[in-house]
Amino acid sequence: MSTIEKAFKIEKLHKLIKSGFIGTSDEYAKNLNISRSCLFNYIEELKYIGADVVYSRELNKYIYLNNFNFEIKYEFSLTEIEEMKKIKGGMKKNPSVQIFRLKDFIFATE
Numbered sequence: 001m002s003t004i005e006k007a008f009k010i011e012k013l014h015k016l017i018k019s020g021f022i023g024t025s026d027e028y029a030k031n032l033n034i035s036r037s038c039l040f041n042y043i044e045e046l047k048y049i050g051a052d053v054v055y056s057r058e059l060n061k062y063i064y065l066n067n068f069n070f071e072i073k074y075e076f077s078l079t080e081i082e083e084m085k086k087i088k089g090g091m092k093k094n095p096s097v098q099i100f101r102l103k104d105f106i107f108a109t110e
Contacts (some may be wrong), residue, residue: 007072009034010042014070017053017062025055028062046070 001009009032016028023031029039043062046053052065 006042010045011070011072013039013042014046014051017064020061022059022061024060 012032013028016031021028021031025036025039029036032039032042034042043053046068049070050066051068051070053062053068054065055061056063
């Protein structure tokens with residue numbers, strides 16, 4: 001799984017927690033289409049960036065004990081043909097093809 005895919009999965013996990021999704025760890029993992037152990041790794045990632053997240057057996061869901069927010073901001077830009085030629089794998093044969101690349105990838109937390 002790429003870094004970008006992982007980031008979007010973590011963002012989806014955050015949205016599930018914020019929305020009050022009720023379920024076991026297995027149900028969270030199934031909703032995210034990941035393994036249970038991967039879910040625990042993602043929860044550790046959230047903790048690493050400041051989330052105080054715990055599983056409440058009483059409420060049967062994950063909750064934040066602090067005012068945590070997670071947002072992904074990204075910007076795409078066109079890669080110019082000349083720049084593509086500098087990069088091994090640029091599309092020299094069909095210059096009408098436009099390639100997008102990820103310019104900025106920012107994690108923001110509150």
